[in-house]
Amino acid sequence: MLAGIEHFVAVAEARSFREGARRLGLSAAALSKAVARLEGELGVRLLERSTRSVALTREGELFLAHCRQALDALQAGVDQVGATREAPVGTVRLSASPVLARRLILALPRLRARHPRVEVELSLTDRLARLVEDEVDIALRLGPLPDSAMVARRLRAPRWVTVASPALLAREGTPRRPADLQGRPCLGFVAPTGAVVAWSFADPAPLALEFPVRLDLGEHLVTAAAAGLGFAQVFDFMVGEDLAAGRLVEVLGEHGAPGPALHALWRPGRQQLPRVRVVLDWLVEALGG
Secondary structure, eight states, X not given: OHHHHHHHHHHHHHTOHHHHHHHHTOOHHHHHHHHHHHHHHHTSXXXXXXXXXXXXXXXXXXXXXXXXXXXXXXXXXXXXXXXXXXXXXXXXXXXXXXXXXXXXXXXXXXXXXXXXXXXXXXXEOSSOOOTXXXXXXEEEEESOOOSXXXXXXXXXXXXXXXXXOHHHHHHHOOOSSGGGGTTSEEEEEBOTTSOBOOOOOSSOOXXXXXXXXXXXOHHHHHHHHHTTSOBEEEEGXXXXXXXXXXXXXXXXXXXXXXXXXXXXXXXXXXXXXXXXXXXXXXXXXXXXX
């Protein structure tokens, strides 16, 4: 039955016998026979087949979730046996928001020095990665987590900080309360939805801010603020070095608000893989706080 499980998972994830066969290096006919044999052993239909597509039945969806966990556990066992004689090895696929790019890249040399045989494939996107379909090992998420079967670990609770360059403050003056930002140039972050994200302060009073410059990458907000284009509101971990170097100055600190929590997510059992475990430990060190 084990071989049949692997065949079924390949078809279910690809939603195609042809693509599933290609991934396993088999013929579509051989794969179809293996899945049919598994269905016969279980006594249920797992897949609805048509000339153009393959869909999971309700029984197939339930069985697929268990199959993934079983295959992950088997892979973890293989890796753990190998770990008794060698260091963690292999590629870990990591998905994260672009606002985390600088922090992660600057921390990568430590991971590479400790575990040179562990490779990291970093996908920077604000699109929420689908861990199974996108073959992602670990996803970093800012904000509330959807209900799912994934395992989550809270890494930090960021704080919103409002910053400006010394040159801008000399020109525009230093705001003493959030309302003082009205009429001054502010930098807007354009979310994937196309809307400019509202600024957050401890006092939730509405503000009518002007955003003459709007950007869709958070890291660019920091660059634009340092260039004196306007005030910016970003996460604290994005500007630590700029504040220390004097390129930016925090304003309205006493009015700051907490930001969305940062979590690492992974499929159950993946943390047992040595290569995934060491990357998770590195993420706690690099992003924890």
